[in-house]
Amino acid sequence: MPESPIECFVCETPDARLPLTGNLDRMNHSPLPCRPKSSVPDSAPDHAIELRSRCRGVVPLDAIWSPWMMQLAAEADQVKQLIEFHGSPVNVLSTDPMRSNINDLQKVAERANVPLQIHFARKANKCAEFVRTGLLESIGFDVASESELEETLDELHGSPQHPSKDPILCTAAVKPASLIRSCVLNDVVLVIDNKDELATLRETLAGLGPTEPKARIAFRLQHCPTKFPGLPSRFGMPADELTLLAKSLCDESRIQVVGIHFHVHRSHEQFAPSFTKALIEEALHVVDRVRGLGHTVAWLDIGGGFPVNYLRDQMQWQRFLTKALASVETNGRFASDRKLTWNQRPLADIDPAWQPLSAANWIREVLTPSLANEINRRELILKCEPGRALLDCCGLTIAEVLFVKRDQNRNHLIGLMMNSSQCRTTRDDFLVDPIVISASKASAEQTKKTDHAEMEGYFVGGYCTESEYLMQRKFRFPNGISRGDFVLIPNTAAYQMHFAESRAHQMLLAENVFI
Structure with missing residues (x-):
């Protein structure tokens, strides 16, 4: 973050609290009230430790905070201005880490001598x-929807700089005829998931005329369950079914098969580079089979699922997993002495928040010389969609504390002005510890002088349901927590902000402010 006053602007949001003018499809620029020139204190490491100490899980999971996030957390008055100006919660974002993340992946591919094309997953x-x-x-x-496609096409057409080949892929889980038609008319490659999608594509082409336009497609591969046990997926087709569909297109001049695509849901073990290497090797055999039918397959797409490390300490993660393992004896609930979550709720479906490798180091280990040789021998482009890895360290979410109370079991409940959809994916919980700061520098200094009682509690939100817990884990506050404090949740740009957000109760969506 620069030391000069920051110009912030709000990403297009239909329900923005501030009046919008002009074309709603464009960025609405709203300058943030200026703050004095400042920088992180000289004792930045000590300051970071002090910030972290105000809120930690009862089993701590200390998050990685990028420098720009930590500097913002150190500026209580700036955080207060953000909430006053944009409401609570507010998403604060930066594109600088995205550029670094892209460049890191590209450098690895260049060193491996593998042509790589990255696609940012809009979802x-x-x-x-x-x-x-x-x-x-x-x-x-x-893109995975018509709205994502239309917006991306608008940006692409308005930009002087285009990717060299296939700038947009459509991997939507379900593809209505209108989406397929738009992809065909705009020469967007469709990733075909099943025979019914291919039938819809054929009908769409027939409706557009007898000869033009043409469609370009990739087939989505479902990996062999005997070779990869424990890898169930609702997406894609087995290799034999995929090959039969490719064979059915041999005499159709209006549909060109240009790629093979796969994407897998990863567990802890499946982030191992050797696992992805084996997936690619199987997909290369499918490329050979489809090419053998006469199709000009130009690329292999390995999807996303690149690892991201959210945590500072491997030992903390291992300790958490040990304590969070559901007990068979207690029917999947935590033992009575392990009250880690609200109502002892099990955390069965979680992302591996600690990873031994960055995305760049991981893909470096995937692209061994032998695998790179196999890719290059086939003259293939390698594509990928690492949405999470590209947005690592790109954003945080801030919410205001509106109340602190006790429930019937004497648990402290900390009510935030946000709802559970505003920092949530389909997973059971986001396993990072937030930071709590006071509303201003003055109140922060007063907090240091005051002997607040230590307390433990849960963050709750605005939905009128008993299960409206913003994070399932219990947190400890050594100096207490009070109305008017702010809670900062790190590294939320990838999926956490937008994947599940909802306007239930007609609540406004959070504004998105870029620094």
């Missing part, structure tokens, strides 16, 4: 500013 974050950043870095995009 990871809805802000068009990340599309503009991607265009400047000459990457492509992956």
Whole structure:
């Protein structure tokens, strides 16, 4: 973050609290009230420790905070201005880490001598500013809905800089005829998941005329369950079914098969580079089979699922997993002496928040010389859609504390002005510890002088349901927590901000402010 006053602007949000003018499809620029010039204190490491100490899980999971996030957390008055100006919660974002993340992956591919084309997965974050950043870095995009496609096409057509090949892929889980038609008319490659999608494509082409336009497609591969046990997926087709569909297209001049695609849901073990290497090797055999039918397959797409490390300490993660393992004897609930979560709720479906490798180091270990040789021998482009890894360290979410109370079991409940959809994916919990700061520098100094009682409690939100717990884990506050404090949740740009957000109760969506 620069030391000069920051110009912030709000990403397009239909329900923005501030009046919007002009074309709602464009960025609405709203300058943030200026703050005095300042910098992180000289004792930055000590300050970071002090910030972290105000809120920790009863089993701590200390998050990685990028420098720009930590500097913002050190500026209580700036955080207060953000909430006053934009409401609570507010998403604060930066595109600088995205550029670094893209460049790191590209450098690995260059050293491995593998042609790599990165596609940013739009579903990871809805802000068009990340599309503009991607265009400047000459990457492509992956869209999963008609709205994502239309917005991305608008940005692409308005940009002087285009990726060199196939700038947009459509990997939507379900593809209505209108989406397929739009992809065909705009020469967007469709990733075909099943025979019914292919039938819809054929009907769409017939409706557009007898000869033009043509469609370009990739087939989505479902990996062999005997070779990869424990890898169930609802997406894609087995290799034999995929090959039969490819064979049915041999005499259709209007449909060109240009790629093979796969994407897998990863567990802790499946982030191992050797696992992905084996997936690629199987997919290369499918490329050979489809090419053998006469199709000009130009690329292999390995999807996303690149690792991201959210935590500072491996030992903390291992300790948490040990304590969080559900007990068979207690029917899947935590033992009575392990009250880690609200109502002892098990955390069965979680992302591995600690990872031994960054995305760049991981893909370096995937692209061994032998695998790189197999890719290059086939003259293939390697594509990928690492939405989460591209947005690592790109954003945080801030919410205001509105109340602190006790429930019937004497648990402290900390009510935040946000709802559970505003920092949530489909997973059971987001396993990082937030930071709590006081409303201003003055009150922060007063907090240091005051002997607040230590307390433990849960963050709750605005939905009128008994299960409205913003994080399932219990947190400890050594100096207490009070109305008017602010809670900062780190590294939320990838999926956490936007994937599940809802306007239940007609609540406004959070504004997205870029620094």
